[in-house]
Amino acid sequence: MKKTALVTGACINTGVAIVEKFAAEGYDVVFTGRDAAKVEAALQSYQAKFPDVKISGYAIESLLDERTVDEQAVIDLFDDLDKKGIFIETLVCNAADQGLGMKIFENPLTDFMRVLNTNIVWNYCLSEHAAKRMKANGGGNIVFVNSNTAYRVIPDRIAYSTSKSGQLGMMRALAFDLGKFNIRVNAVLPGMIRTDRWEKNPDFYKDVPSRYTPIGDVADGEDVADAVFYFAAHARNTTGAELVVDGGNTIQLYPIIPEK
Numbered sequence: 001m002k003k004t005a006l007v008t009g010a011c012i013n014t015g016v017a018i019v020e021k022f023a024a025e026g027y028d029v030v031f032t033g034r035d036a037a038k039v040e041a042a043l044q045s046y047q048a049k050f051p052d053v054k055i056s057g058y059a060i061e062s063l064l065d066e067r068t069v070d071e072q073a074v075i076d077l078f079d080d081l082d083k084k085g086i087f088i089e090t091l092v093c094n095a096a097d098q099g100l101g102m103k104i105f106e107n108p109l110t111d112f113m114r115v116l117n118t119n120i121v122w123n124y125c126l127s128e129h130a131a132k133r134m135k136a137n138g139g140g141n142i143v144f145v146n147s148n149t150a151y152r153v154i155p156d157r158i159a160y161s162t163s164k165s166g167q168l169g170m171m172r173a174l175a176f177d178l179g180k181f182n183i184r185v186n187a188v189l190p191g192m193i194r195t196d197r198w199e200k201n202p203d204f205y206k207d208v209p210s211r212y213t214p215i216g217d218v219a220d221g222e223d224v225a226d227a228v229f230y231f232a233a234h235a236r237n238t239t240g241a242e243l244v245v246d247g248g249n250t251i252q253l254y255p256i257i258p259e260k
Contacts, residue, residue, distance in 0.1 A: 005027050008126065029056075032095065033057065074126055092143050097159075099160035102157060102160070148189045148246045148250045213252075227243045
């Protein structure tokens, strides 16, 4: 049976690179996005690029409101996949609430809750429903696209850093509990990535400290996709592990910024 990967948050940026990596390696792919029009546009693009690969797109929201994960949407997604005979052998939890500009004393508590519910609780819900099918089918694997901000924080991202730290704890616990069912669970920790935000804000990103990495470069989406695919396809005896893709940013005490 041909392997199928489910990639969340795959209409733009890193999610696109992950979908294209799996498709190029011969996997069928299911992907999700929040906006139906963007999902349809991405689907057409993927199908044109990979005409011999079965690719499906679903528009799905993570939350009903800041306090409530939309579990029914996840149930409906997997029920529909079951009806179509599609088994998700690899789940890639890429979608995230970035929690940008979250300032203590200014943002309401519900902003904090929204980020944690999306990045931890919703991903747990996806993992639970995917793992139930993996258990019945003899195994599978789950890969979280996490962040080096789980360890090294940046300004005004309290909820995001908290959620990514919590997600790593969840990853390890899932790896422990699901290992006996031949289900592996791992995490990729990117640093700065060239995304549409980079392209839209060149003046900001040309001088941001995190671009000054020990190897002198930051990641492209393809770098993250390669790490995700490693866990999915090659790391047979690896679970509960983290792979950092940040040009060495995490190992340095502070960036060395060249004098101009």
